[in-house]
Structures are given as C-alpha cells and as structure tokens.
Amino acid sequence: MTQRYEAAKLREICFPTSLRLCVFAFKAIPIVAxxxxxxxxxxxxxxxxxxxxDIMVDGPRMIAEGxxxxxxxxxxxxxxxxxxxxxxxxxxxxxxxxxxRLQGVYGADAEARKSRGLFNEEARKTFIGEPxxxxxxxxxxxxxxxxxGELDNARACFRSAEFEDSGAExxxxxxxxxxxxxxxxxxxxxxxxxxDDELKRARANAKNINLPDYQPQANVxxxxxxxxxxxxxxxxxxxxxxxxxxxxxxxxxxxxxxGSINLQVAPTDDVNFQATTxxxxxxxxxxxxxxxxxxxxxAVGDAAIISGAILASGRNxxxxxxxxxxLGLMAAGILSKFISAATTPEADTRxxxxxxQFISFATLKLAPGEHVVTVEFNDINGAPLSHLTKNITVxxxxxxxxxxxxxxxxxxxxxx
Amino acid sequence: xxxxxxLTFVITTAALVAGCASKGxxxxxxxxxxxxxxxxxxxxxxxxxESQDLVSVTDQMARSILRIPQIANATTPPIxxxxxxxxxxxxxxxxxxxxxxxxxxxxxxxxxxxxxxxRDRMAALEKERNLKREGSVTSSSDAGVQEFKGADYFLTGxxxxxxxxxAAGTSDYILYAFxxxxxxxxxxxxxxxxxxxxxxxxxxxxx
Numbered sequence: 001m002t003q004r005y006e007a008a009k010l011r012e013i014c015f016p017t018s019l020r021l022c023v024f025a026f027k028a029i030p031i032v033a034x035x036x037x038x039x040x041x042x043x044x045x046x047x048x049x050x051x052x053x054d055i056m057v058d059g060p061r062m063i064a065e066g067x068x069x070x071x072x073x074x075x076x077x078x079x080x081x082x083x084x085x086x087x088x089x090x091x092x093x094x095x096x097x098x099x100x101r102l103q104g105v106y107g108a109d110a111e112a113r114k115s116r117g118l119f120n121e122e123a124r125k126t127f128i129g130e131p132x133x134x135x136x137x138x139x140x141x142x143x144x145x146x147x148x149g150e151l152d153n154a155r156a157c158f159r160s161a162e163f164e165d166s167g168a169e170x171x172x173x174x175x176x177x178x179x180x181x182x183x184x185x186x187x188x189x190x191x192x193x194x195x196d197d198e199l200k201r202a203r204a205n206a207k208n209i210n211l212p213d214y215q216p217q218a219n220v221x222x223x224x225x226x227x228x229x230x231x232x233x234x235x236x237x238x239x240x241x242x243x244x245x246x247x248x249x250x251x252x253x254x255x256x257x258x259g260s261i262n263l264q265v266a267p268t269d270d271v272n273f274q275a276t277t278x279x280x281x282x283x284x285x286x287x288x289x290x291x292x293x294x295x296x297x298x299a300v301g302d303a304a305i306i307s308g309a310i311l312a313s314g315r316n317x318x319x320x321x322x323x324x325x326x327l328g329l330m331a332a333g334i335l336s337k338f339i340s341a342a343t344t345p346e347a348d349t350r351x352x353x354x355x356x357q358f359i360s361f362a363t364l365k366l367a368p369g370e371h372v373v374t375v376e377f378n379d380i381n382g383a384p385l386s387h388l389t390k391n392i393t394v395x396x397x398x399x400x401x402x403x404x405x406x407x408x409x410x411x412x413x414x415x416x
Numbered sequence: 417x418x419x420x421x422x423l424t425f426v427i428t429t430a431a432l433v434a435g436c437a438s439k440g441x442x443x444x445x446x447x448x449x450x451x452x453x454x455x456x457x458x459x460x461x462x463x464x465x466e467s468q469d470l471v472s473v474t475d476q477m478a479r480s481i482l483r484i485p486q487i488a489n490a491t492t493p494p495i496x497x498x499x500x501x502x503x504x505x506x507x508x509x510x511x512x513x514x515x516x517x518x519x520x521x522x523x524x525x526x527x528x529x530x531x532x533x534x535r536d537r538m539a540a541l542e543k544e545r546n547l548k549r550e551g552s553v554t555s556s557s558d559a560g561v562q563e564f565k566g567a568d569y570f571l572t573g574x575x576x577x578x579x580x581x582x583a584a585g586t587s588d589y590i591l592y593a594f595x596x597x598x599x600x601x602x603x604x605x606x607x608x609x610x611x612x613x614x615x616x617x618x619x620x621x622x623x
Contacts, residue, residue: 103462103507106586106616107448115621125621145508152503152511159506166581167623191502282623 055081055354063094069111072098073127076137076352084410088144095141102128102137115348116286118293122348132230132274133352134164139180139359143223147403151187158184169279176205176277179268179359186221186363189214190401209268218363219401220394224265226251226377226408227357230275232349240291240345242284246272249357251377251385251408256362258373258394267358283348290345297340304333356407368398375406392416449616463588463614464507465575470517473592473610478521480608481596482529486569493531496522496596497567505577505590514573518594533565569605570597585617 047067051058059078063071079094105128115125128134142157158180168174175181181202185195195214203211227249235241254265311326371394376384390412396402404416449463481487487494498515519532534541541564548559557563573594580587589611596606 099508103464105618105622106446106462107618108445109619109621112619112621113445116619122621125619128622141508150508150511153508156503156506156508160508163506163579163581282620286620 056085069124069126070350071127072101072129073350073352076129076133077354079137079140080352080354083140083144083405084407086411086414086416088147088405091140092144095137095144098137099141101126102134116283118290118343121344121346122283122287123346123350125348127348127350129352130232130275131164131167131278132271133355135161135177135180135274136271136352136355138164139177142180142183143403143405146183146187146221146401147405149400151191151401155184155187155191158187165274165278168277170277173277173279175201177269177274178202178206178209178211179361181205182211182268183361186214189216206268209266211268212363215363215365218365220364220366220396221401221403222256222265222362222364222375223403223405224254224360224362224375224407225356225358226254226267226388229352229355229357230272231353232351234347234349236291236345236347238291238294238345240287240347242281242287242347242349244272244275246276246357250379251358251388252380253378253382254360254406254408255376255378255384256364256373257376258364258366258371261364263362263364264378265360265362268360270358271355272357287345287347290343294340294343294345297336297343301333301336301340304329304336306333308333354409356409366394366396366402368396370395373404377408390414446617446619449614463586463616465505465509465590469590469592469612470513474514474517474521476610477518477592477594477608478525481522481571481606482526484596484606486596486605487526487529490529493529494568495531495533495565496569496571497533497535497599499570499572501573501575503575505575506579506588507577507590509575511575514575514592515571518571531565533567538564567599570599571595572597585615587613587615589613 047065049058049061049065051062055077059074059081062074063078066074075094075098079091079098082088082091082094109126112125114120115122129137138157138161142154142161145151145154145157161180162175162177162184165173165177166175168176179202181198185198185202188195188198199211199214228247231245231247233243233245235243253267256263256265308326308329308331311322312330313326373392373394375390375392377388378384388408390406390408390410391414392404392406392410393413393415394402394404395416402416498519501511501514503509503511522530523532544553545559545564547553548555571594573592576591576593578589590613591609591611593607593609595604597603598605
C-alpha cells in the first residue's frame with residue numbers, strides 16, 4: 001500500500017496533473033483546429049472556374065461548372081447581360097431556371113440550415129438574392145413574357161415582383177415598386193379587364209412621378225433602365241452586418257426619339273431605394289448572435305489565458321493548486337480562442353452586380369413596320385451622354401404589342 | 417487537486433459555450449409547404465401551380481364535362497374549340513398545358529362523344545387547303561368546298577389567385593375555373609372549379 005502510494009506520488013511529481021491536462025489540451029487543439037478549418041473550407045476547394053471578365057463567357061461557365069449555391073446568382077447576372085445584348089431567348093431560359101429555384105425555397109434546406117450555424121458562413125446557402133434582386137428577376141421575366149404576347153403571365157411576374165418586396169420591415173415600404181404594379185394594371189386593361197386597382201396602387205407609391213392613364217391602343221411599350229445599381233458590402237466588427245452602397249447615377253432621364261416623336265422618360269423605380277428600404281432580416285439577428293459568440297469566446301479566451309498565466313506564474317509554490325488552475329485556464333482559453341476564430345458571422349455579400357439603378361417605361365402608338373428609334377440617356381442638366389446613345393430598329397407587328405427593352409448598357413445598334 | 421483542475425477546465429469551457437449561446441429564431445428550419453386539400457396532405461416544392469394540381473384539376477374537369485346533357489345525350493358529337501386559359505394568379509405558368517391535358521382526357525374518356533378542332537393549327541391547315549385548291553397536291557375530295565368546321569362550344573378557363581404573407585409564412589389560394597360556352601348563344605352551359613391552398617415558410621436564412 002505504501003509502495004503504491006509512493007509510486008503515485010512519484011508520478012505526480014514527475015508528471016503533474018496540470019501538465020498532463022496541458023499536454024492533452026495542446027494535443028487536442030490542432031485536432032480541433034484542423035476539424036474546424038476543414039469544415040469551414042470543405043465547400044470552397046471543389047470549384048475552380050477561371051473567369052475572363054466577360055459575363056457572357058463567365059456566366060454560362062459558372063452556371064455549368066461553378067458551385068451550385070451560386071447558380072441562381074450567375075443566372076441572374078447572365079440574364080441581365082443577355083437582355084442588353086438583345087438575346088432574349090437566352091435571358092428567358094436563365095430566368096426560368098432561376099425563378100424555378102426561387103419558387104421552391106420553402107421548407108428545410110440543409111445548406112441554409114448550415115449557413116445559420118456558428119462555423120459556416122452565410123454565403124454557404126444557395127443564393128436566391130435579397131428581395132430587390134428577386135423582384136428584378138420577376139420584373140425582367142415579366143417584360144420577356146410581354147414580348148411574347150403572354151400578357152397574363154407578364155402580369156403574374158409583375159405581381160410576384162411586388163410579392164417579393166412584401167416582407168419589408170416597415171409597412172410603408174412593402175410592395176412599393178411602382179412599375180410592376182403599373183404594368184400589371186396595363187396588362188389587365190389590355191386583356192379586357194380593369195387595371196384600376198393596380199394603377200391606384202402604383203400612383204400611391206409613385207409619390208412625385210406623374211403616371212399617365214392607361215392607353216390600351218398604344219402598341220409599343222418601351223422598358224428602359226439606366227444608372228448603377230446597389231452594391232452590397234458588410235460592416236461591423238466581424239463584417240456581420242449587410243449594408244448597401246448606392247452610387248449616384250450620371251444618367252437621370254432618357255429620351256426616346258423616332259420620327260416626330262421626342263419623348264422624355266423620367267425614372268419610375270429606383271432599385272437603390274428598394275434595396276435600402278427592406279429593413280432588418282431574420283438572418284441579421286443570427287449573424288449578430290454569431291458575432292456576439294465570436295466576440296465573447298475571444299474575450300473569454302483572452303481573460304482565461306491571461307488570468308491562467310498570472311496564476312501559473314505567481315509566487316506560489318511549485319505544483320500548488322493555483323498553478324494547476326492557472327494552466328487549466330490557459331488551456332481552456334486557447335481552446336476558446338480557436339472556437340472564436342472558427343466562428344463565421346460574415347454577412348453574405350454575393351450580389352447581382354449588373355442591376356440598374358432606375359427602371360422606367362414609355363408607351364407609344366406606332367404604325368406597323370420598321371421604325372428607327374434613338375434612345376438618349378441624359379445627365380442632370382438634360383444633356384444627352386453621347387457615349388450611351390442607342391440606335392434601335394424596332395419592328396412593330398400588325399397585331400399585338402411590341403415591347404422594346406433598352407438599357408444604358410445595351411449594345412448598339414440593335415434590332416428588336 | 418486533479419478534481420480542481422478538471423473542474424476549472426470543464427466549467428470554463430462550458431461557460432464559453434453555454435454563456436454565449438445565440439438567441440432562438442422562430443421556425444429556424446422553415447415549415448415545409450403543405451397542400452391543403454380537404455382530404456390530402458403532401459409535401460411540395462412551392463406554393464404555386466404544380467404538376468399534381470394540373471393532373472388533379474384536369475381529371476376532375478374532364479369527368480364533370482362528360483356528365484352534362486349537351487354531351488352525354490348528344491346525337492352527333494358536339495364540336496369544341498379550346499380558348500386559352502387566362503392566368504390571373506401571381507405565378508407565371510404554361511397555360512396551354514391545362515387545356516391540352518383536358519382535351520386529351522376528354523378524348524380518352526369520351527370515346528368519340530366530343531370532337532375538338534385544331535384551331536391552333538389553322539395556319540398549316542389553310543396552307544394545305546390552298547395547295548389542294550391550286551392543284552399543287554392531290555385531294556381526296558373537292559378542294560373548293562369549305563370543310564373547316566365551326567365550333568358548337570368553346571372550352572376555356574381562368575386561374576385566379578389570392579396570396580397572404582405574414583411572418584408565419586406564405587399562403588397561396590388558387591381557383592381553377594373552367595367553362596363550356598355555347599358558341600351560338602354565348603350561354604355558359606357548364607362550369608366547374610377546383611381550388612387549392614398551399615402554404616409554406618422559407619428557412620430563416622432567406623428571411
């Protein structure tokens with residue numbers, strides 16, 4: 001009995017409990033770190049798609065070979081670029097694929113669930129965009145349906161564009177797009193119904209814009225877009241807050257010229273306004289909590305390491321209780337720092353980066369046949385910015401409507 | 417001594433994790449979309465118009481049409497033309513698919529009791545007739561005689577929707593209404609409808 005006690009005492013002297021605990025903790029730290037790192041980076045290494053900077057090359061490539069979680073993002077971007085090139089068939093296919101994903105977002109989603117976890121970034125979730133991005137996807141698809149003469153499906157898209165905006169935090173900003181409501185009402189009018197309700201709603205949201213009465217006999221609908229759209233960025237100590245940067249547009253209006261017609265077109269909707277009036281997201285609370293966790297684990301880790309070091313290096317006798325507690329605290333502190341480092345509260349700043357700032361419209365009655373149309377984009381003084389002027393050859397059919405889509409980023413000349 | 421060290425380590429680590437646990441979010445995983453038919457419940461991807469709705473609605477409508485006297489008791493098969501469905505919902509859909517399936521179900525179940533006209537093929541049919549009239553192609557009958565038939569009835573419909581969105585989720589109600597209209601009198605000789613209600617909530621990551 002005495003021998004066993006002596007042996008235990010000897011072991012304790014040669015290899016004290018605190019030391020063993022420290023060895024265990026230090027052994028565990030790399031394993032924990034590696035595990036956290038591998039979990040955090042598991043999804044980023046599989047997709048290495050070289051980008052050229054040309055959206056019409058990069059977009060299809062990223063959709064086919066890029067991470068599935070970014071597919072909708074690239075479909076949005078490529079669709080917008082295709083519309084500006086007059087490739088409406090490609091835009092249709094891309095938006096249909098994106099909207100199918102968007103409409104099926106309900107219920108549990110493994111990647112979305114993981115993106116809420118402490119050790120996964122928000123950007124891990126499948127991108128469907130913020131409400132203003134989703135609304136724009138529906139808006140573009142509505143314009144394309146109208147081009148095909150499917151006014152009821154166009155109206156459905158415009159209604160969905162408003163629906164996507166219906167979750168804004170402040171009720172005043174819910175479903176407050178102007179053009180989707182106006183065009184939904186115009187479609188209803190052209191289909192033989194009454195678009196009064198939608199016109200009334202559009203006018204209520206239009207504030208200072210004078211929206212004209214519907215003219216069902218007008219057979220050409222110009223849809224215009226210009227200016228730079230909103231940019232997402234993150235702020236906060238850990239980049240956990242999603243913010244929007246708006247840039248002032250050099251273009252503030254457009255001018256449509258054809259024959260004797262010279263029509264000035266003011267903006268109807270401001271995408272920047274829509275992006276910045278959404279209010280808080282549920283995900284913002286999740287990210288804020290992640291940031292608190294990260295901050296607290298870091299602070300506690302610091303405190304534990306410092307207090308542990310003080311205790312362990314104090315004037316205590318060797319192998320005293322304070323020594324033991326001090327080393328234990330240091331080990332826990334280091335583990336806490338690792339946990340803090342692995343926590344990812346960064347907001348998802350993936351964005352539909354080629355959206356415009358302004359969208360607008362004009363309706364005209366033109367005789368069937370070919371018309372040469374010039375669209376000028378004007379600065380704040382009303383002077384045209386010549387490098388943005390577009391020349392469009394418009395073929396007006398003998399029956400049905402002609403929809404002409406022109407962006408300040410459209411290629412020119414173009415035939416539609 | 418060992419106990420003190422272990423206790424310190426465990427308590428500190430537990431405090432790190434438990435003390436900083438994030439606040440709860442209601443329904444963080446979302447609520448799966450549920451189809452709210454009276455006698456059926458299933459999991460679907462969205463709250464809009466989907467294939468199961470199409471099948472269910474057109475089956476119901478086809479059975480309903482065949483029971484009306486104008487068709488069940490007709491001595492000669494009534495001639496029906498399909499007029500496109502109007503979509504008044506917020507969901508863009510392929511509208512033709514409803515009438516296409518309805519027509520094929522009726523043709524399958526009616527066993528010759530109704531005849532549909534291929535008005536959507538008129539351009540090709542007129543071209544063929546003109547070729548026959550010109551003698552460019554052979555004809556098994558007198559090409560000069562007008563043989564394109566007129567409609568006895570128009571079969572058409574509307575899809576109407578109502579949407580509610582709250583913090584608890586999104587609810588979409590869709591009414592599928594179909595009518596058979598007498599082409600001569602404009603009387604609606606048959607009308608029936610089907611309705612669907614679906615609701616769902618997306619993951620908190622998307623809210």
